[in-house]
Amino acid sequence: MSTWQEKRQARFEKWLEPGVPFASPETKAAYQGRVQRIIDAIELRKAPDRVPVYPNYTYFPAYAYGSLPREVMSDVRKAVEIWERFVKEYGFDAFGIIGIIAPIPVMEALDYKLYQWPGHGGVPEDSIYRYFEHDWLVEAREYDDLALDPTDWWMRQYIPRFCGALSGFTKLPNFTEFMELPNLAGFLAPFGLPEVQESLRKLMEVGSMTLEWMGAVGGLIGKLICDGFPTSAGGFAKAPFDTLSDTFRSFKSAMLDLRRNGDRMIAAMETLAPLAIKMAVQAIDGSGNPLVFMPLHKGADGFMSQAQFEKFYWPTLRQVFDGIIEAGGVPVPFAEGGYNQRMDYMAELPKGAVAWMIDRSDMKELKRKVGGNCCLIGNVPSSILHAGTPADVDKCVKELIDDIAPGGGFMLATGTVTDEGRPEMIRAMVEAGLKYGKY
Amino acid sequence: MEKITTAMADMLEDELMALTDKYLAEGKDPKAILDAYQAGMTEVGKRYEAGEYFVSELILAGEMMTAGSDKIKPFLKGASEAGPTKGRVLIATVEGDIHDIGKNIAGTIMELAGYEVRNLGEDVKTTKIVEEVKNYKPKLVGLSGLLTLAYDPMKAVVDQLREAGLRDQVKVLLGGSQIDDHILKYVGADVFANDAMTNVNYLNSLA
Numbered sequence: 248m249s250t251w252q253e254k255r256q257a258r259f260e261k262w263l264e265p266g267v268p269f270a271s272p273e274t275k276a277a278y279q280g281r282v283q284r285i286i287d288a289i290e291l292r293k294a295p296d297r298v299p300v301y302p303n304y305t306y307f308p309a310y311a312y313g314s315l316p317r318e319v320m321s322d323v324r325k326a327v328e329i330w331e332r333f334v335k336e337y338g339f340d341a342f343g344i345i346g347i348i349a350p351i352p353v354m355e356a357l358d359y360k361l362y363q364w365p366g367h368g369g370v371p372e373d374s375i376y377r378y379f380e381h382d383w384l385v386e387a388r389e390y391d392d393l394a395l396d397p398t399d400w401w402m403r404q405y406i407p408r409f410c411g412a413l414s415g416f417t418k419l420p421n422f423t424e425f426m427e428l429p430n431l432a433g434f435l436a437p438f439g440l441p442e443v444q445e446s447l448r449k450l451m452e453v454g455s456m457t458l459e460w461m462g463a464v465g466g467l468i469g470k471l472i473c474d475g476f477p478t479s480a481g482g483f484a485k486a487p488f489d490t491l492s493d494t495f496r497s498f499k500s501a502m503l504d505l506r507r508n509g510d511r512m513i514a515a516m517e518t519l520a521p522l523a524i525k526m527a528v529q530a531i532d533g534s535g536n537p538l539v540f541m542p543l544h545k546g547a548d549g550f551m552s553q554a555q556f557e558k559f560y561w562p563t564l565r566q567v568f569d570g571i572i573e574a575g576g577v578p579v580p581f582a583e584g585g586y587n588q589r590m591d592y593m594a595e596l597p598k599g600a601v602a603w604m605i606d607r608s609d610m611k612e613l614k615r616k617v618g619g620n621c622c623l624i625g626n627v628p629s630s631i632l633h634a635g636t637p638a639d640v641d642k643c644v645k646e647l648i649d650d651i652a653p654g655g656g657f658m659l660a661t662g663t664v665t666d667e668g669r670p671e672m673i674r675a676m677v678e679a680g681l682k683y684g685k686y
Numbered sequence: 687m688e689k690i691t692t693a694m695a696d697m698l699e700d701e702l703m704a705l706t707d708k709y710l711a712e713g714k715d716p717k718a719i720l721d722a723y724q725a726g727m728t729e730v731g732k733r734y735e736a737g738e739y740f741v742s743e744l745i746l747a748g749e750m751m752t753a754g755s756d757k758i759k760p761f762l763k764g765a766s767e768a769g770p771t772k773g774r775v776l777i778a779t780v781e782g783d784i785h786d787i788g789k790n791i792a793g794t795i796m797e798l799a800g801y802e803v804r805n806l807g808e809d810v811k812t813t814k815i816v817e818e819v820k821n822y823k824p825k826l827v828g829l830s831g832l833l834t835l836a837y838d839p840m841k842a843v844v845d846q847l848r849e850a851g852l853r854d855q856v857k858v859l860l861g862g863s864q865i866d867d868h869i870l871k872y873v874g875a876d877v878f879a880n881d882a883m884t885n886v887n888y889l890n891s892l893a
Contacts, residue, residue, distance in 0.1 A: 371782065374782065374835065377784060499745055502741050502742040502745045503745055503746055503749065505742040506697060506699075506742050506743070506746050507699075507746075549741070549788075549881060550740070550741055551740055551741070552738075552739070552740040555740060555742065584863045585863065606863075607863055607880075628864070628868070629834045629864050630837075630864060630865070630866045630868035630869045630872075631868055632834075633834050633837050633872070634837065634868045634869055634871070634872035635868060663834070663864060666833075666834070667834065667835060668834070
């Protein structure tokens, strides 16, 4: 049995040699240079050339070229055209595509209710998508259903609530009953119901639409790799507490559950943790990029006391980190907001195993406490990008690099996810990174 | 009545409700029961300030207060419930942003500290905020926003307050985890807060 370091080395090698027809020897060298730069930062090695410039945006490319999120979420050809131009012109060391994997026509056909999007649900036409918070897990006793059989809870309770077009799924049978003769008729009969058949038809329809959309996005990813640009991450996972408290329950109910239903929550999270690991590992197996993007939410300072964080948030998050690390992947948690009170936990992680994207935390203190173990990515603040000048950005990047880059283990990025913004400011950030980031 | 205060302060929800029912059935003074609830809330505020309690306790305390008040109110027979406050505060999440968690926590903490808080909700139009400042006459208006999209609407509120001749009559506080000195200056507000206690300390300093 190989160690996690050996498994990861194998994944890094595959990431460096993806087996694609590169456009030229130059694009292959550029690709491998970028990937190696990121690997060196993750492994806390002083990079041979410079600090990587890592992306943290969703719809900035659309705004930067005079389009809008609504347009790139509706027209995949336009999205692909804009993204290709952006990736090639802006000079980041990797690229992200989250912004174009949410087709509005698919969400409309599904009557998808977890999110609202520009022009739908009161979101202004020129804005981005937003999450719609609600008690999708209606009563706390459902935590028990989830813990007992997550897939069943998902299919027959959760999905029909957030997808109007799949409301027929409430009538589906229990799949674990489909086996011996006495159960046969009871299992199959519900598939004859008109509402079940209608939902299945809808699902096939959106499946076809999505396949076409993802074909175009997949084509773009392949092309950009051949042209020398790696993806920023190859998998996605969440902290189990965030899955409960962002995705299943409203914030208020989740906070009340901490007091009223703590044991149920913990049992549900223990069920979710291996599923999160499985989702992440399958994705990095498929994509060939071992980095797993993990946006963290309720772990930030201000939502939970230290005691609650230690009891409810950290144990299953740590389990997900360890599962991904053990499989040779690299968790890249995004510590959005401030994590100044959580540094001792971050410092516990195995050396060189995790790369943290940092938003509002104290970077110098992080470098001191966590920098010996984890790569740090960040954190040009949105306030400077919005209210400052290119010279302010240049100064901010220089200070960041002076303070955080020495010794390696640093990537430059915006602190928060960039959507609308001034192109000259983002360009100034990348340019300053290239200028000051040389080792 | 101390048992009521302790049950509230210690988050003993079932016990609190049972005690309330019992005392009301026994004909105890409803005003005294309500006062005991409020004493419990004050203790919750102190424990929050000390870092012992956090958001979940504030929310649960609010739930217990509402459930208790609903039981007690029918027995109060028109007696005045609200005591004098330390001043008025208006809070809103600005136009284009719908994030409410931080704003609502800030509102709860300011109420616990003795201020009267009017919460205009989320995605509130600039003109609406200015109009409410004019009519409600708060000593402080708190503008909340998490998205970078909120910076310009915040600036618009301050600009319009100035144009309406109201800027000198009200302090403007910005709230949100992305707010810092750069945005404070950009918007032209008086102070910013990344946590709920900053608001209260600032308000108390205005007294």
